[in-house]
Amino acid sequence: MVAVSGGARGPAHLVLTASVARRYYLDGRSKVEIAEEFALSRFKVARLLEDARTSGLVRIEIGHPGVIDVELSARLMETFGLLHCVVTDTPDDHPASLRGHLGAATAELLTELITPEDVLGLSWARSVSAMATALQRLAKVPVIQLTGALARPGVDDSSIELVRDVARVAGGPAYFFYAPMAVPDAATAQALRRQPEVAQAFSRIGSVTRAVAGVGAWAPEQSTLYDVTSEAERRDLARLGVAAEISGVLVDADGGPVASDLTERMIGITAEQMRAVPEVIAIVYGTAKVRAVLAAVRGGMVDTLVTHSTLAEALIRAARS
Amino acid sequence: MVAVSGGARGPAHLVLTASVARRYYLDGRSKVEIAEEFALSRFKVARLLEDARTSGLVRIEIGHPGVIDVELSARLMETFGLLHCVVTDTPDDHPASLRGHLGAATAELLTELITPEDVLGLSWARSVSAMATALQRLAKVPVIQLTGALARPGVDDSSIELVRDVARVAGGPAYFFYAPMAVPDAATAQALRRQPEVAQAFSRIGSVTRAVAGVGAWAPEQSTLYDVTSEAERRDLARLGVAAEISGVLVDADGGPVASDLTERMIGITAEQMRAVPEVIAIVYGTAKVRAVLAAVRGGMVDTLVTHSTLAEALIRAARS
């Protein structure tokens, strides 16, 4: 004896339902047409289709063959009310390759999003460099450096050329400068800010319409800024509740800016300016950054995310709780 | 460099499309609602969804976990304009188990289809016996024997009890008789037809509303009738173009009845009577029977099919050409 039916209604009903579902979903006929064809009322057809969906006879899947997980991207976007979102399906066990994939994805996103009316701001981060490397085409827009660079020992700092490289691809003007992201005292910072190139760039921050940045967590290896900060300062800032660092801007768990001595010694975009940028695109990877991303998004610092599936899933889980 | 996008439109467009598709197909919102949510025109939403379907971003599948292939059943039903159709997904390398599965499927189908107003006719065939074995419940209807039986050497002929068994399950009257399907001469046949039980059963053939039968091909091992026919007769009938045998009724490739000496010597339903039965349910298996099924269906002898996937696929392929 073999259980043939799935529903309680019997095989003929099942096949009729499948037939109707096929006509409706696959052939795209209207319910009225189907009703006529099968000599049913259109209500009956509607109910059959309803059944077919709820019973799992008809399955609808969203997705496509490729690196980006569109379905997850859409869910992440909706969960946080982001402007855009790209989640790649890359394995996350190799940070460098991950960065490469996310950089490529961001480059494609930028190519698509940037129109000639935009003004592009770039933060200093390895992931942003990866984006620049992958970038092949861009509308002719001005490109503006948003922060000083942090020279990390042993890292090829050709990434200093970031803004110039991207501007070259775009064919637009580059507003860049050579300065560190943080200096030892506020006076030096002020002096640096008065430097012509720095001032030039800074004066245009207000006009930036789209920016690309990384997001750091306030922990070792999770933020370039953290890694160059003194032990005492790290503790102070941790006590102040720093949860995330976005392009040198520090925010607490609610996304509110955290002001400190360090703020005065930074060369770069301020929290208010960053929040004012219509679309800040953040490239983030590593599940250690869940809390940081939550903070940055809640604070309105970040408007779109480019990330990988494990982090995206962790974020969605975190948002539910 | 990684190709991230699938469509030519870029990742943001892709994700937007996925988002819209999710809202529409998964959350069941209306296009107007979605349009408002995403600040698009409802036309744009409709076009996105259209794209999503044609580009394969949204995939709709019909099917269900179980023995019967609903999708294929529906296709077979539509291809031949059948009243009903059940295709099982059983492996086809073991005729006896196949017959068991099809019998069970047919039993379920009958249980579903037969209403108290029906009159059920049964042909003599191993597959019909298998159906009877699996039958557990049936509306209270009269059950009528349509043909004499063919005693095959070495085969347990408890299947002679077929009609009685089914009638017992149904709880209705049984009209059965003990007679062979074919006799040596027309006179004997006529005499047999005058036997009270035979006449009783035959007089009710006209009132049969649903019948179950097998379909045989005119080849060795493909039809019980063929197997008991003399060599000369086989050749004669083959010359007359016999393509199928349904419950003792012989038809040519177009489904037209083939009259011959044999016709006179048969004890059972005639071609005209069979065509007059509103729904003849045929149980068929084995890819050797493609031509036979085509003939039977074209001739209007068979109205619904119970079969297995390989034969079903072969039939659909044959119908296309």
Next chain:
DNA sequence: CAGGGCGCCGCTCATCTGAGCGCGCCCGTT
């Protein structure tokens, strides 16, 4: 620089569709 072609967009209007309702049938109960 002008003209023509093409693709995207949103409109109108007729048709389709969903939500909710009431009817009639079936079945088990009193």
Next chain:
DNA sequence: AACGGGCGCGCTCAGATGAGCGGCGCCCTG
């Protein structure tokens, strides 16, 4: 036999939807 609950069915009517059309801007070409 009468009653009552549950279920399947099809109605109404407002809102959703599709087909086809014309407008508009962009790009290519002459």
